[in-house]
Amino acid sequence: MLQTASVGPDTPSGGSVNDPHLWLEAVEDEAALAWVRQRNAEAEAELAAGDGFADLEAGLLAIHDSDQQIPMPTRHGAWYYNFWRDAEHPRGIWRRTRPDEYRREEPVWHTVVDLDALNEEEDENWVWHGVEFLRPDHPRVLIALSRGGADADVTREFDLETGSFVTDGFLRPESKGRLTWRDENSVYLVADLGPGTVNRAGYARTARIWHRGTTMSEAETVFEGPEDNAGYGIYAGRDRTPGHERDHLLQYLDSRDARLHLADGQGRFVPLDAPDSAIKHLHREWLLLELRDDWTVGETTHPAGSLLVTRLDDFQAGDRHLTTLFTPTDTAALSDVTFTRNHILLTVLTDVASALTIATPVDGGWRLRPHDGVPALGTIHAAAVDDETSDEVWLVVTDFVTPTSLLLADLGSDAAPEPLKAEPSFFEHEGLSVSQRFATSADGTRVPYFLVGQRDLELDGSNPTLLYGYGGFEISLTPAYAPSVGKGWLERGGVYVVANIRGGGEYGPRWHQAALRENRHRAYEDFAAVARDLISTGVTTAARLGVRGGSNGGLLTGNMLTQYPELFGAVVIQVPLLDMRRYSQLLAGASWMGEYGDPEVEDDWAFIQTFSPYHLVDDQRAYPPALLLTSTRDDRVHPGHARKMMARLQEAGKDVLYFENIEGGHGGAADNRQRAHMEALYLQFLWDRLG
Structure with a gap:
């Protein structure tokens, strides 16, 4: 069930909420949904009926449905597996092929699960949430499915040999939890099993061992976190690597910190004496x-x-x-760690550009050597093919204007990585160039940003420019090929900018921690500094500068609207946090208090209210046009944030549009058609206002 409205304190000392729009927090209330449908109709009438919208949407859908996208593989036993969506399979198919077949230009795939057929058979709206294998080659897997794309999902046991779900197999009920293998006949169960089994943020807080042939109620509780915990719940699993078998449990304390527990062989999980923040x-x-x-x-x-x-x-x-x-250095930060049988691959960002280093244990020490082949202003993502038996890794290489490619590298060899797949050009990139620039924030900090535009860009302020950012949770925005932005913005002559503001992880933990809690304003000052730099250098003007962000990035763009309206000509706010008075009481919000603070603590609310867009709306201040996008099925960031902000801006007489997708979860869309529609809406909105 999706959460409905609950009334909480208006001040740290208590009292009732003084919010005329509180009723919009009732997610499935018919009056609220009628309000949503009316707002959707207004947005559709203005945007979807405009010149070029149908062609734009069709072009975006063709990209998402293209059979020339790279089918990213996962290896299990003798097979490569892949989840795939296209026009024929809008909800997707889970399929497999042999490794030698995968190397062909058009490999033959065998469908394992057809989600569209399953939805029709079961009268459901399942969205794929992933699969867990039992290595090395066990024929049973655990498949997670979500209704409409919500974070809450179910887990069902599936037999690869029979090609069907196991009727009397393991089945986890719908909740924010997980099911993970211990062995062929037992699993770790983390689920909402009734009152007292979830934490303050709505995540399951107990781990149980469930044996095949027993009922779920008979599962033995082996770990229990506190009920007032506000973290992402618990992960429990078993490492079955030969010679290194161990059971482990990760207890998330908040959005950042987690405590690792290891089984002691006597039925107890003992915490490892290492920093929770590591x-x-x-x-x-x-x-x-x-x-x-x-x-x-x-x-x-x-x-x-x-x-x-x-x-x-x-x-x-x-x-x-x-x-x-x-x-770390002032310019270099660790981005990722990937393990193979005999090596460790480090991905390092130096001024937000990727580099790879191979670490190998040798004679009681470690040898470090670079791994070449990374683009100068690009990104490389690595994943082990099979870290138990192989030193091979998948390398996904991408940048802003070069189509994504997939390579296979052997870390134990000096041979160059083998190119396996490459996407075609989904938009016209001839004449485009990518540059990295630096803006100076209010406190003197150098803030990098990437600019994508025509090589002969006129610096006369005439360029419609889209500025994108996030700035939270130590998440880095690295160069990436974005066909939708390319097709719907760059091809039209727009400029695209990605800002690497504080709050992210581009320069490691220090970059993130510089914008936490009472220092949140630094992220917004950084973003505003990039906007000013684009204007002062002649790339664009305020009237032609648009901004977009989602989730924490929606909070960012909400603050751009309310705190820096003079810098922008249009603002897009997606699946956002906006009411920071109540965010910790809505869905998963309590798990983010380490990032933003606790609004029920008076000292915290003193600084939180300075970046709560819902409370910063000023009836007398001029704002640029705004578009709010969210999803009814978002059970991570409550859709009430966007709904109430829309109502508040309308009440103040501002130029604002609103669209809420009925499905989609926190990602906003449950299939390619919904995704293309949502993208077309925001791109059309921005071009109408800026182009």
């Missing part, structure tokens, strides 16, 4: 720690952003001899 990796005999805070061990202080490695057994025995594999 990201912990277990691989074979190794423990790796990605530090988010400085950590002093003996007489050595390891700076935040470092990557440390040691043998797990030694660490558990009290040995604190740690080897440093990476130390």
Whole structure:
């Protein structure tokens, strides 16, 4: 069930909510949905009926449905698996092929699960949420399915040999939880099983062992987190790597910190004596720690952003001899860690450009060597093919104007990576160039941003420009091929800009922590600084500068609308947080208090209210046109944020449109057609206002 409105304190000392739009928080209330349908009709009438909209939407849909996109594979046993959507399969098919067949230009695929057929058979609206294998080649898998794209999902056991769901197999009820294999006949169950089994943020807080042939109520509780916890719940699993078998449990404390527990062999999970803020990796005999805070061990202080490695057994025995594999600099930060059978691959961002380093244990130490083949202003994502038996990794290479390609690399070889697949050009990129620039924020900080536009761009302020940002949760915005933006914006002659503001992870933990809680304003100052730089350098003018962001980025663009309206000609706000008085009481909001603060604490509300767009709307201030987009099925960021902001802006007589997709979850769309429609709406809105 989706959450409906609940009345909470208006001030830290209590009292009732003084909010005339509170009724819009009732997600499935018929009056609220009637209001949504009316707003949708108004947006459709203005945008979807405009010149060029139908062609734009059709072009975007053709991209999403294209059979020339790369089918990204996952290996299990002798097969490569892939989840795929196209025009014939709007909800998608899960399919497989042999590795040698995959190398062909048009491989033959065998459908394992047809989600559209399943939906018709079961009269459901399932959206694919992923699959868990039991390695090395067990024929049973656990498939997660979501109704309409919500975060809450179910898990069902599926038999690869019979090609059908197991009628008497494991079945997890719908909730924000998970089901993970222990062995062929038992699973770890993390689920909402009734009162007292979820935490403050709505995530399951218990882990249970459920044996085949028993009822779910008989599952033994092996871990229980506190009910007032506001983290992302619990993950429990078993590492079945031969010689390194272990059960582990990750207890999320908030949106950042998590405590790792290891089974002691006697039915207990014991916490590892390592910082909760560190990201912990277990691989074979190794423990790796990605530090988010400085950590002093003996007489050595390891700076935040470092990557440390040691043998797990030694660490558990009290040995604190740690080897440093990476130390951050002012311009370089660790982005990702990938494991293969014999190596560790580090992805490092230097001024937001990717580089790869291979770390190999040698003679009691570690050898580091670069792995070449990364574009100068591009991004590379790595994933192990099979970290138990192989040193092969998938490398996905992308940048703003070069179509994405997939390579296969062997970290144990000096051979160049093997090109496997490459996407075609989905938009015209001849004549486009990419540059990196730096703006200066209010406190003097250099803030990088990428600019994509014509090579001979006239700096006369005439260019319609779309500025995109996020700035939260240590998430980095790296160069990436974006066909929808290319087709719907760059091809029309627009300029596209991505800002790497504080709050993100582009320069590691320090970049994130610089904009937490009472320092949130720095993220907004950074974004405004980029906007001013685009204007002062002649790229565009305020009247021709648009801005877009979603989720935390929706909070960002909501603050651009209410705090910096003079800098923009149009604002797009997607699946946003906007009412920061009530965000912690709505759906998963409580899990983000480490990022924003607790509005029920008086000292916290004193700074939170300075970046709560819903409370910053000024009837007397001029605002640029705005478009709000959200989803009824978003059970992460409550759609009430967008609904109430729309009502408040309408009440103030502002130029604002609103569209709420009935499905889609936090991603906004449940299939390619919905995705193309939502994209076409915001691109048409921006071009109408700026182009």
